[in-house]
Amino acid sequence: MRRSPLPGSLGPAFDVASARRSGLSSGRLFADDLAAPFHGVRVPAQQSLGTLLDRCRAYAPRLRGAQFFSHTTAAVVWDLPLPVYASHDLHVSADPPAREPHTIGVIGHRVRMNDAELTLRRGLPVPAPAETWAQLGGMIPLDALVAVADTILTRGDADIDDLRAATEHLRRRGAADLDAALDLARPGCESPRETDLRLLLHRAGFPEPELNGHLFHEGRFIARLDLAYREYRVAVEYDGRQHASMEQFRRDADRWPAIAGAGWLLIRVLDHHLQNPERDVIAPVRAALFSRGWHPNS
Known part of the structure; x- marks a missing residue:
């Protein structure tokens, strides 16, 4: 028909x-x-309704004036890194006195907002990045909160004062984790695994590393180093490119001796090393720093 x-x-x-x-x-x-x-x-x-963004676009016609996508859903709209389990539910909030939605497939919230804290991303109404991050308190673990904050700071979507102001907006669920994440967040980390590695080294008592700094030797650019202890010429790099092309592998292989030729020690960390971090990450980094004159009290 x-x-x-x-x-x-x-x-x-x-x-x-x-x-x-x-x-x-x-x-x-x-x-x-x-x-x-x-x-x-x-x-x-x-x-297609296979992704959370697909479902957001399908739900969007139901939104009323004071409703918006929020929490982990807003984080997905902003391309912020989340644990896999946290990126499936569809969260929609309403600014009181508007009512949150009550329908199958949607988790509704009431969140006090003002117009300055809302924006459009991909045509979808969401809180600004700092407010989105603050809404994640109590929903994801501390280290994941740090990874999201690192991403926001590195991309320049907000600064540390913006994040701090967002945590002070009324009373926050997960306020203790948000405060702890603020103390641990740094601009410069470019992936959640880099954040995990940085936090691991921080908790081992090592100095604060420089993040993604450039290494030059005799006026020539050598490498961009994930985490660098420049004073000791020790670098730690997370290598998540196990499936990189052969061309990429050759470029990396040429870079490693160039870093050594500049007088640096390079500790490469692969994903499986994080399964036994004391043995496969902390011990080699400690040995490298000791060999260059670092001591815990220095």
Whole structure:
């Protein structure tokens, strides 16, 4: 049976009320070429709903003026690193006195906000990055909070004062972890694994490393070092490129002797080394620093 075309004004996802105002009949709204991912919403039946962003776009027509995507959902919209288990649920908040949604597939919240704390990202209403980070308190572990803060600071999405101000916004769930994460966050880490490695070395009592600094030797650029103890000419690098191309591997292999030729010791940390960090990370870094004159009380 030939179906009547949908009005172009409705877009790829639309709410039933708007469709009825456009003249669509109940029969057309329940045709098998449309799917209902949420109550009161229709999307083309073939439209992908496999990612959280897909579901955000499908849910967006249900949002009312004071509602927005929040918590871990906003973090996904901002491309912030989250533990895998934390990136699936769809969180939608409302600024009181607006009411949070109550529908299958959505976790609703009431969060006091102001217009300056909300923005659009990918066409979706979300809190600004600092506020998004603060909403993660109590939802993800401390080290994951640090990794998110590192990402925000490194990208320049907010500064440490912005993050601190966000933690002071009313009373925060997970306030103790947020405060601890503020003390541990640093701009410069470019991946969650780099953050994990930095925190591991910090807790071992090593000096504060320089993050992603450039190494020059005799006026020539040699390398960009993940974590560098420049005073001792010791560098620690997280190597997550086990599946890198052969060309990339050759470039890296050429770089390692160049770093050594500049008088530096390089400790490479691979993912499996983090399974026994005392033996495979802390011990070699400690030995390298000791060999260059570092002592715990220096």
